[in-house]
Amino acid sequence: MATIDLIVLGILKKEPMSAYDIQKLVEYRNISKWVKISTPSIYKKTIQLEQKGLIKGSIVKEGKMPEKVIYSLTEAGEKAFEKLMFDISSEPIHIFLDFNAVIVNLDSLPLEKKKMCIDSIQEKIKELKSYLEQNIREKENVPEIPATGMAVLQQQFVLVEAIETWIDSVKQWGVSQSLCKPSN
Template identity: 75%
Template structure:
């Protein structure tokens, strides 16, 4: 998947690191909240990118720790990174929201269950909004946090606010005495 390639190559463009370090950075930056990426996919992707010549692994041993591969970007990897940046930036935007599978099927349920489903989605959106608010407040004054990372958090927050407004309009179609 090109997105995972871009995430891994982008991290290695900044500095050499092992697959474990990439995985920890993905967790720390909460990248999996806005891009479909998993821990096993990072390890697998590192091996694939090395096979393709985009990254090079050097085996290092630090102290009493076991040996590990530390990956760095090759010239071909740098070109691939730039190619992927341009390719992905030029693609049409698709916003996939898993809960839309529930929304398109609401009319197949009794009103009470419809309301329960929408209330659950609303609760999860509020939870996400709180998480984003806390994350933004926690990271906004830390100079090591890249502006681009903050921009993604702010983008997610704006999307969550829009979804909240949309849910409120959706709930208006329900009879008020059953909410």
């Protein structure tokens, strides 16, 4: 099972809800900013988890609204949730940063284009930092925001600050070590 399984099971452990509500909660909590998860994957995952017997769906009709399926954890889902928590927390930590694919290939670009790539990454990191600062400010005094959610935002902010420092060192190293020398 994957991280998305843990996200869906964890949300349903707190309260039963529809796939649509799960997707909205993922959007609201900005989970897709720090875990690769998409709207279609949530819908697909709820179907898969139900087929495995980890969640069960009940059709509910409220007033004049159309019917919807509300999912809840089964006993097997509770056990799977706990197993995933321990399995994933005891795995080696991997930090995948897509822009590292650019960094490892910088030597294949001419000087000006190398600088443009690094500048672009630096700009995107600044945008992310600004977004995180605003998000933290908006949510830090909201009682319904879980402390664990705030901890992830703080973690992401610290990581962004470290990446900013690292980018500065890449730029300095690149100049002094001729990282930015013309390619062949």
